[in-house]
């Protein structure tokens with residue numbers, strides 16, 4: 001049976017709702033400056049980046065024409081170890097040739113998902129540009145071959161811990177939590 005995390009299982013809140021919203025506003029403001037003479041085609045990587053992307057697009061200037069599309073990718077892991085196998089579960093609806101694409105991700109960990117997404121799925125379709133906006137990054141978890149991967153807009157670098165909330169799940173739960181948290185070690189041992 002799947003254990004369902006509740007408030008009593010929280011070890012600590014890493015980022016509060018207010019801190020998250022402050023960061024999202026900063027990222028939106030920076031993106032608005034950088035794309036002031038362009039259109040933005042936002043590609044949200046579901047399901048984890050859903051909450052972040054929805055907040056972010058509200059903070060991008062209305063003077064910038066913005067369109068949206070979605071992808072679902074899954075990176076199979078064996079008890080948290082990266083396997084390198086990334087599967088495309090839902091492809092884009094619209095073509096991206098000639099467009100200025102902004103990829104919105106929840107978290108970059110080993111880098112397998114981002115590498116496959118950008119280099120195998122997006123660049124071959126000849127967009128005008130591809131930039132990446134990720135809410136979280138775990139630099140210490142990046143595998144060597146992906147150290148060079150660029151995150152153009154980043155919310156926070158975090159330690160090597162499994163986090164939930166603000167779109168990030170524990171077995172599909174916790175995505176609706178408005179903050180980002182680390183669960184107690186005991187929770188995983190139950």
Ligand code: 5GP
Pocket residue numbers: 048075082106107108109110111112113114161162163164168169170
């Ligand atoms: P990567 O391919 O970079 O190893 O992993 C990226 C994906 O792994 C993320 O999009 C996310 O779905 C998942 N992931 C990585 N770290 C965490 C974490 O701390 N918490 C949760 N809930 N998912 C994570």
